[in-house]
Amino acid sequence: MRYLVLTDIHANLEALEACLADARERQYDETLVLGDVVGYGADPNAVIQAIQALNPLAIIRGNHDKVACGIDQADGFNPVAKSAARWTLDVLEPEHRQWLTELPEGPHDVDDLVQICHGSPFDEDAYIFDELDAVRALKVSSRPLCLFGHTHFPMTFELSAQKFDSSDPSAAAETRLQMRIGSKYLINPGSVGQPRDGDARAAYGIVDTSQRCVELFRVAYRVEVAQAKVISAGLPEVLAQRLALGERSRSVEYGVRSTHSPALPALPALPAPPVLPGPTRPSRFAFLPPPEFRRIRVARGTRTEHPADYDTNQQNRRDEDEMPRRHRRPAADRCSSVRISASTVLRRRQIVHR
Numbered sequence: 001m002r003y004l005v006l007t008d009i010h011a012n013l014e015a016l017e018a019c020l021a022d023a024r025e026r027q028y029d030e031t032l033v034l035g036d037v038v039g040y041g042a043d044p045n046a047v048i049q050a051i052q053a054l055n056p057l058a059i060i061r062g063n064h065d066k067v068a069c070g071i072d073q074a075d076g077f078n079p080v081a082k083s084a085a086r087w088t089l090d091v092l093e094p095e096h097r098q099w100l101t102e103l104p105e106g107p108h109d110v111d112d113l114v115q116i117c118h119g120s121p122f123d124e125d126a127y128i129f130d131e132l133d134a135v136r137a138l139k140v141s142s143r144p145l146c147l148f149g150h151t152h153f154p155m156t157f158e159l160s161a162q163k164f165d166s167s168d169p170s171a172a173a174e175t176r177l178q179m180r181i182g183s184k185y186l187i188n189p190g191s192v193g194q195p196r197d198g199d200a201r202a203a204y205g206i207v208d209t210s211q212r213c214v215e216l217f218r219v220a221y222r223v224e225v226a227q228a229k230v231i232s233a234g235l236p237e238v239l240a241q242r243l244a245l246g247e248r249s250r251s252v253e254y255g256v257r258s259t260h261s262p263a264l265p266a267l268p269a270l271p272a273p274p275v276l277p278g279p280t281r282p283s284r285f286a287f288l289p290p291p292e293f294r295r296i297r298v299a300r301g302t303r304t305e306h307p308a309d310y311d312t313n314q315q316n317r318r319d320e321d322e323m324p325r326r327h328r329r330p331a332a333d334r335c336s337s338v339r340i341s342a343s344t345v346l347r348r349r350q351i352v353h354r
Contacts, residue, residue, distance in 0.1 A: 002027065003057070003114065005189050005205040007034035007149030010064065011041025011088065012193025012243075015202035016050055018221035019192055026217075028206055031055075032110060034149040035062025035118035038092070038100070040084050040239050041193055042229035044068070048096045058110050061103035062118045062150065063125050068092065069100035080236045087235055107146070113209050115143035119150040127151055128186070131166060135159065138184045145185045145207065145214070152247075153197050154190035154216055158183050168197075175216040189216050193226075200246040 004023050009016050031054045038044040039062075051059070064081075066072035068088040077085060092100075106124045107117035120126040120133065121140040127150060128134055134157040137146065154175075158165045160183040169175035179185055190203025201218040208215070227240040 001111075001209045002029045003110070003207040003209070004028040004031045005034065005147055005207060006031065006051075006192055007118075007147075007189060008036045008062070008152055008191035008194055009033075009038075009041075009047055009051070010036055010191070010193040011038045011044040011047050012202075012226055013041070013043035013046045013050070014223070014226045015193040015219075015221045016047055018219045019202050019204040019217075020050075020054075022217060022219045023204065023206065026206060026215075030057035032057060032114075032116055032147065032207075033059040034116050034147060035060050035103075035106065035124075036064045036149065037062070038068045038088050039064030039081070040235075041226070042233040042235060044088050044091065045093050045096055048099060052099070058108050058116055059103060060106035060108050060116060060118055060124075061100070064088075065100045065103055069097045071101055080238055083236055084239060087233070091233075107141075109143060111143075111209065113143060113145055113212075114207060115141055115146045117146065117148050120148060121146055125150075128155075128188070129153070131157070131164065134166065134186050135164060138186050141184060141186065144183070145179065145187065147205070147207070148186065148188050149191070151188060151196070152191035152194055153188060154203055155186075155188045156214075157186040159186075160184070169216050172216075173201075173218050177214045177216075179212040179214065181212075185214070187214055187216075190218075194242070195246040198246045200244055 006016070006019065033051060033054075033056045037047060037051055041047070063072070064085065067074045067077065067085045069092070070089060074082045074085050089097075106119075107115055107121045109115050115121065118124050120128050120137045121142070122137065126133070128137055128148060129151060134155075137148070138157065138159040154169050156167050156169060156175075156177055158180075160180070177185070177187070187205070189205030190197065192202050192204055195201065195203060199218060200223055201220050203216065203218055205217065206215045207213075223243050227243055230240040230243070231237060
């Protein structure tokens, strides 16, 4: 069985059509959709119709799907995402809004090998960016292969009894991963309509269960057409700009520019630090050897070699603190003396006030 894996389409019809055209040439049997069918893009109704025509074997909802159909609030969204969600809610056809409402929650077990989720197996809205979250998801996953989306970053994680490994296949146009028996895999094929790894090309994947392999692909599409639709629809202009850039990649953040991201302006060189003048003459005590400190153990009750090092009061206080309880004065006697002292003070105060 060959599964076509689509996630984070985000109402980008041009990107979806390019992925479907490329996938038909590679052949597939069934379709898996990992959520976020709408949001950000300008063609929510057309994209929903295209997904319905595919008749997916398994499909789950994403966080943008929940907000766009009104079953969840956009409290955690930034202003741009909130604006796009409100616009999508207004333009959705009633039957398409109802279709989004009926999408099931992940995770979902497709067969004995594959499990799908939007964010993670332990929380449909959680993000998996680092190794700690990936290990937790791999331990929770009920199948050897768990496919997820939500981050818009193509990533692969492998966990076995001997090792844990991760890779970032975003720079390659095609990536093939052969699954080993005894290992568990957590794979994000990347976003169809909103790439976030610095590569503007659409991303999708194909899982071959008979060969136990996963293939990830990147496909170029008509970005300028999708941008024009976003601007003409009145959506925030930044949503059109990020389509051409694939937003900001992690490679750019760490100083390595992706081949599909624009060149960054060179930073100005920092001025050289001033040279401070050194000491004009050596220190007065430079000829003296460094001091030596030694710890000397002194037996209890004995004196040190130097009389000034011996403190009689300190020695006596230590002896009193270490005195066994049976040698101390009874507590009743101590309390009675305190009571007598207090009563004496009280009587004296009364005499004074009289």
